[in-house]
Amino acid sequence: MKKFSIETYQGRRTKLKQKMGSGILLFLGNEESSSNFKDNWYPFRQDSSFLYFFGLDMPGLAAIIDIDQDLEIIFGDNLTTEELIWQGAHPPLSELAQEIGVKLTKSKNELPKFLEKNTKQKIHFLPPYRPENRQKLAEWLSISYSEIPSQASVAFIKAVVALRSIKTDEEIREINKAVNISVSMHKKAMKEAQPGMKEYQLLGLVNGEALAMGGHLSFPPIITIDGQILHNHNYSNTLIPGKMLLGDFGAESAMRYAGDITRTFPVGPEFSSSQKEIYQIVFQAYQTAVAALRPGIRFKDVHLLACRKLAEGLKELGLMKGNLDDAVDKGAHALFFQCGLGHMMGLDVHDMEDLGEEYVGYTDEFKKSKLFGLKSLRLGKELESGYVITIEPGIYFIPQLIDQWQSENLHSEYINYEKLAQYRNFGGIRVEDGYLITDLGSQILGDPLEIEIADVERIRRK
Amino acid sequence: MKKFSIETYQGRRTKLKQKMGSGILLFLGNEESSSNFKDNWYPFRQDSSFLYFFGLDMPGLAAIIDIDQDLEIIFGDNLTTEELIWQGAHPPLSELAQEIGVKLTKSKNELPKFLEKNTKQKIHFLPPYRPENRQKLAEWLSISYSEIPSQASVAFIKAVVALRSIKTDEEIREINKAVNISVSMHKKAMKEAQPGMKEYQLLGLVNGEALAMGGHLSFPPIITIDGQILHNHNYSNTLIPGKMLLGDFGAESAMRYAGDITRTFPVGPEFSSSQKEIYQIVFQAYQTAVAALRPGIRFKDVHLLACRKLAEGLKELGLMKGNLDDAVDKGAHALFFQCGLGHMMGLDVHDMEDLGEEYVGYTDEFKKSKLFGLKSLRLGKELESGYVITIEPGIYFIPQLIDQWQSENLHSEYINYEKLAQYRNFGGIRVEDGYLITDLGSQILGDPLEIEIADVERIRRK
Numbered sequence: 063m064k065k066f067s068i069e070t071y072q073g074r075r076t077k078l079k080q081k082m083g084s085g086i087l088l089f090l091g092n093e094e095s096s097s098n099f100k101d102n103w104y105p106f107r108q109d110s111s112f113l114y115f116f117g118l119d120m121p122g123l124a125a126i127i128d129i130d131q132d133l134e135i136i137f138g139d140n141l142t143t144e145e146l147i148w149q150g151a152h153p154p155l156s157e158l159a160q161e162i163g164v165k166l167t168k169s170k171n172e173l174p175k176f177l178e179k180n181t182k183q184k185i186h187f188l189p190p191y192r193p194e195n196r197q198k199l200a201e202w203l204s205i206s207y208s209e210i211p212s213q214a215s216v217a218f219i220k221a222v223v224a225l226r227s228i229k230t231d232e233e234i235r236e237i238n239k240a241v242n243i244s245v246s247m248h249k250k251a252m253k254e255a256q257p258g259m260k261e262y263q264l265l266g267l268v269n270g271e272a273l274a275m276g277g278h279l280s281f282p283p284i285i286t287i288d289g290q291i292l293h294n295h296n297y298s299n300t301l302i303p304g305k306m307l308l309g310d311f312g313a314e315s316a317m318r319y320a321g322d323i324t325r326t327f328p329v330g331p332e333f334s335s336s337q338k339e340i341y342q343i344v345f346q347a348y349q350t351a352v353a354a355l356r357p358g359i360r361f362k363d364v365h366l367l368a369c370r371k372l373a374e375g376l377k378e379l380g381l382m383k384g385n386l387d388d389a390v391d392k393g394a395h396a397l398f399f400q401c402g403l404g405h406m407m408g409l410d411v412h413d414m415e416d417l418g419e420e421y422v423g424y425t426d427e428f429k430k431s432k433l434f435g436l437k438s439l440r441l442g443k444e445l446e447s448g449y450v451i452t453i454e455p456g457i458y459f460i461p462q463l464i465d466q467w468q469s470e471n472l473h474s475e476y477i478n479y480e481k482l483a484q485y486r487n488f489g490g491i492r493v494e495d496g497y498l499i500t501d502l503g504s505q506i507l508g509d510p511l512e513i514e515i516a517d518v519e520r521i522r523r524k
Numbered sequence: 525m526k527k528f529s530i531e532t533y534q535g536r537r538t539k540l541k542q543k544m545g546s547g548i549l550l551f552l553g554n555e556e557s558s559s560n561f562k563d564n565w566y567p568f569r570q571d572s573s574f575l576y577f578f579g580l581d582m583p584g585l586a587a588i589i590d591i592d593q594d595l596e597i598i599f600g601d602n603l604t605t606e607e608l609i610w611q612g613a614h615p616p617l618s619e620l621a622q623e624i625g626v627k628l629t630k631s632k633n634e635l636p637k638f639l640e641k642n643t644k645q646k647i648h649f650l651p652p653y654r655p656e657n658r659q660k661l662a663e664w665l666s667i668s669y670s671e672i673p674s675q676a677s678v679a680f681i682k683a684v685v686a687l688r689s690i691k692t693d694e695e696i697r698e699i700n701k702a703v704n705i706s707v708s709m710h711k712k713a714m715k716e717a718q719p720g721m722k723e724y725q726l727l728g729l730v731n732g733e734a735l736a737m738g739g740h741l742s743f744p745p746i747i748t749i750d751g752q753i754l755h756n757h758n759y760s761n762t763l764i765p766g767k768m769l770l771g772d773f774g775a776e777s778a779m780r781y782a783g784d785i786t787r788t789f790p791v792g793p794e795f796s797s798s799q800k801e802i803y804q805i806v807f808q809a810y811q812t813a814v815a816a817l818r819p820g821i822r823f824k825d826v827h828l829l830a831c832r833k834l835a836e837g838l839k840e841l842g843l844m845k846g847n848l849d850d851a852v853d854k855g856a857h858a859l860f861f862q863c864g865l866g867h868m869m870g871l872d873v874h875d876m877e878d879l880g881e882e883y884v885g886y887t888d889e890f891k892k893s894k895l896f897g898l899k900s901l902r903l904g905k906e907l908e909s910g911y912v913i914t915i916e917p918g919i920y921f922i923p924q925l926i927d928q929w930q931s932e933n934l935h936s937e938y939i940n941y942e943k944l945a946q947y948r949n950f951g952g953i954r955v956e957d958g959y960l961i962t963d964l965g966s967q968i969l970g971d972p973l974e975i976e977i978a979d980v981e982r983i984r985r986k
Contacts, residue, residue, distance in 0.1 A: 099874065105744065270731055292611075400610075411564065415562070
């Protein structure tokens with residue numbers, strides 16, 4: 063189990079205590095997760111906030127920080143003698159706790175008793191996303207299961223978000239490792255994809271590469287010749303020359319920091335001329351967005367700059383028309399780019415998504431738009447030095463959406479539906495990289511990975 | 525989504541209804557399972573009994589069979605228009621339901637109402653192993669969360685076990701596919717393992733191979749140079765010449781039937797002479813067990829035959845001594861073979877483990893032994909034609925267990941602790957294949973995979 067230094071975890075907890083001021087902070091680690099019977103487990107994934115403050119990447123733990131009594135306790139149980147025989151020797155929990163600066167450990171059974179005894183203090187907990195942890199909270203705190211999400215502590219959420227949003231140098235190094243595994247996965251796919259292969263063969267290649275490099279998948283890969291299906295986790299298609307392969311996947315490092323990269327490449331050795339045209343528009347939007355990254359700019363404005371660039375390109379092709387400022391204002395471009403430009407990345411690929419988009423990507427004063435397109439933008443607020451984000455513009459021709467808009471004659475002032483008919487079966491293109499916001503602007507994460515048309519084709523021709 | 529014919533599912537449900545006679549049978553399909561935030565999902569795995577009776581391999585479904593009213597309903601929801609845009613076109617649930625012979629579909633919301641309306645009938649449910657399904661049952665049936673497991677229907681469990689235990693020809697074909705993917709995974713590991721590699725590199729290779737062949741892992745792989753650690757899911761060791769690599773892993777077919785194979789091979793090109801001696805004992809126990817397989821024999825007796833064979837070999841080596849019948853009776857051999865000889869295999873790798881070992885592996889009259897060794901034997905009862913089982917004997921030198929027994933002077937009549945000291949760091953050896961019980965005896969599943977010493981070394985030398 064790789065960990066940061068004791069000072070890192072102590073420092074994080076000290077800052078958290080300062081931000082919160084008082085009360086009991088309750089952290090639930092994750093349990094093993096069952097697939098088709100209790101003991102057939104999915105790969106264990108620790109809760110990211112638990113990892114951030116306590117660094118212990120193993121199931122069955124919980125922790126409290128009692129700010130008022132200046133107490134930190136990790137709750138968990140050592141292996142029994144019989145378990146030791148089956149699972150081999152493991153260091154005792156007390157030893158592991160000391161390595162992250164926690165002096166006191168207790169059995170798991172002690173946690174509900176501890177909470178019962180301390181009813182006068184406010185008990186803060188984060189919103190649970192796993193049903194077993196929600197059930198535990200309901201039982202221990204005598205709150206109904208359905209009420210639990212609304213009882214999560216907003217102060218606690220905000221304090222955690224404030225800390226986890228700003229990545230330190232040692233975190234950046236970890237994220238770079240994750241991105242570099244992700245780069246290797248993409249190189250593998252780009253080199254080995256061949257007409258006639260099944261998408262799942264590429265899934266095997268890239269998943270195998272992540273594991274062989276000591277990583278894990280950071281999210282369910284998208285590997286598809288139907289790039290216009292944005293949430294596509296089907297891998298059953300055959301790679302057909304003339305089509306493009308959209309690969310959106312990445313790895314976690316051994317310490318569970320995430321990488322997330324997208325590339326789109328031709329199944330054959332070259333893009334068609336119309337594929338090149340659309341690709342180039344997407345790439346220019348990517349470049350425009352990257353050039354705009356700096357502390358102080360709202361990410362929503364970066365998103366809109368990219369949208370405007372996409373719209374310009376689409377107008378040149380004759381797919382959009384009219385006043386583009388108005389078109390983007392009204393959301394007409396969202397027929398082609400239905401989602402957001404990017405998201406925070408860290409211990410989660412959508413960093414802190416469990417804590418709520420309204421806290422991670424927006425503020426009390428600056429709320430998310432409800433407009434189609436913008437409502438899918440996970441991050442809108444001002445960027446700060448130390449944020450790690452993704453930039454992932456795309457153009458997607460979604461037949462169902464085109465039909466729906468056209469039937470309503472939606473935004474027909476800005477969209478050339480007649481010309482658009484030629485693109486109905488085009489598919490989708492996206493490119494994506496991770497960036498660190500620095501004092502001066504931004505910095506790409508990880509080793510270089512081919513993104514320009516000529517470079518991508520060079521690999522595909524080999 | 526691959527499925528059997530409509531007649532298969534109708535036939536299975538008809539038999540189930542006949543066995544049960546009356547009441548409402550409630551089937552909960554599985555939901556998506558969250559890793560580190562709600563929408564970051566583990567690969568979806570449908571519940572196996574749901575798959576067996578309804579064949580629909582997608583999240584968010586439930587079903588009832590109301591035997592008294594002769595009603596079958598699948599509960600679930602079609603994609604909304606917005607979801608269609610993001611997820612692409614999917615056939616409506618009513619169409620999918622018709623393909624497996626269910627005429628009626630309703631929204632998920634209707635299920636609790638249906639159960640509320642039918643309070644006079646007995647509602648049978650299977651024991652849930654996922655917390656969200658347990659929570660749903662508690663809510664819908666007004667039973668406390670903690671009481672749910674004890675309220676599962678034993679009659680329903682027994683009826684499902686009776687049906688799922690006997691594999692039909694079309695199921696055997698699917699299991700063969702799963703085993704053949706597993707064989708490919710093992711061939712890959714055996715060919716490509718090299719000194720200096722990390723265990724996780726092999727994990728990447730074999731996991732990648734499973735996915736690339738259109739399969740999934742059927743359980744968390746064991747890939748270790750510490751084969752004596754029986755439940756070892758650590759992959760961080762380096763492959764060292766002189767050590768052996770124990771690989772226990774397998775794949776599910778696209779239709780979710782499982783394969784499960786174990787091989788142990790030298791990290792270098794050849795086994796050492798003492799490794800060969802132990803390997804040969806394990807292999808002879810394997811052969812003895814296989815030769816004994818036939819309908820009507822108790823699997824516990826096959827297990828004991830294998831134990832006796834292991835003990836004979838260990839006596840020849842001077843590690844055991846005395847009267848071997850007595851030694852096996854008393855469980856002295858379990859110092860070296862702590863676990864069971866095998867288990868049922870089907871839609872789950874430990875087939876129907878969620879339904880309870882006492883029903884799957886034993887009977888009301890024939891209960892599991894509490895003796896160390898035998899208490900880990902998942903399957904004890906009489907074999908029947910159509911059972912699919914694994915045969916997986918092994919010899920494991922577990923330092924903690926040796927120390928514990930020696931300090932208690934346990935079974936010193938049968939164990940030569942002095943000689944045993946030489947084997948303290950030997951590790952562990954296991955071999956495993958899947959077998960179908962036939963009218964005449966048994967039949968190995970899947971394509972041949974090297975198991976004899978000379979054949980394994982031939983691959984390793986290449």
